[in-house]
Amino acid sequence: MKTIELTTPLDGKLLAELKSGDKVLLSGEIYTARDAAHKRLVALLENGEELPFDLEGAVIYYVGPAPARPGQIMNSAGPTTSYRMDVYTPILLDHGLKGTIGKGPRSRAVRESMVRNGAVYLAAVGGAAAGIASTVREAEVIAYEDLGPEAVRRLVVEKMPLFVVNDTAGNDLFEKGVAEYRRNR
């Protein structure tokens, strides 16, 4: 298992070298969005309107953090389950999104779109939320404050630990990992 340091915005050439199963330490700006924010973002795209952040080379982290205490940058912030965003993801990838972070497998349509667009899907450890928060250096709400935990936040992360699930060649760590350890009775 290789460990690769990546910085956002993601560079297409570097992404092509990532392999499913690699470990990634991600640094730079990323954006948070989950169900309700995705619905609004995709509605903007469909109406030809501008998004609250630049999608080119961007990374979206599927998370709704716990509210920060006074003086705290980020409270617990682990990944939410990704499949709920599957319906919205291909159009975001078609508009320049290069990476998504969540937990659990993606649909065939998302996987095909990632191959077509040279994008990757990265897994964070679900439930390891206090540890992940310690890699967040800055956090601010940039859109949809009314959504509370589901608002879009700009985060600056430093060496956020992730695993490459889907690489640009179409490999899938869920399929590979489960096949390796499945025992038939």
Added chain:
Amino acid sequence: MRELNVAEITRAVKELSIETNIRLPEDVKAALRKALQVEESPLGREILQVILDNHVIAERENMPICQDTGVAVVFLEIGQDVHLVGGSLEDSVNEGVRQGYTQGYLRKSMVDDPVLDRKNTGDNTPAIIYTRMVPGEKVKVIFAPKGGGAENMSEVRMMTAADGIEGVKDFVVDRVSRSGGNPCPPVVVGVGIGGDFERCALLAKEALMRKIGEPNPDPRYRRAEEEMLERINNLGIGPQGLGGRITALAVHVKTLPCHIASMPVAVNMQCHADRHGERTI
């Protein structure tokens, strides 16, 4: 007849909501440590270590284990010789949730309307409240914050007597198999059998309250639990679904009598952050 002010219930709910979200029960931590020893996949072991490290960070920093601090599920066992005074019982529970989730900096995850508005209620109320009258003059409050990821992988199936115990086992294993990495494995699997449509779903949730390692009192269901656990851990799903030996920490079955025509079965999935706590007032 003992008089009890509902403010006591508010206080218990508030304290439990904060405590359960920061500190896991010892039986769950022990099960995860054991999983780390047994796990064959190097990636699986690494994930389990990250999960165990996270418990330490959460307790040290006073942070929730998981950002999904759940819907507030509250079981109340009310002694029939208790006279509750000082206001409405339901309001007192919701006030405890409101105070705990606000003052504890826990995430508010409830929306007011499930389909049309989906506006966050802002204080994690209303709670899901189950009350049961029991003998005595005490009130027991069980608090179980339930995350959405695992709850979404749960299912009720109206099976038939002909399906038998083998049918139950196949359904449970299949439900876990179809869940893959979504419910944050390693999971605890709550299985309710019997009652009726809605009661068996509640049974499955009640089954999750049993301590890991505490055997089922019925040896036949104990064997069924062991067999289901073995089959689940042969699925290869592993920690976080990325492959490995440990997909579930335990399978807990709870049963009730049911109609001659029916055999309702419910599977309630619980993520590895198996949070629950109780207080007796």
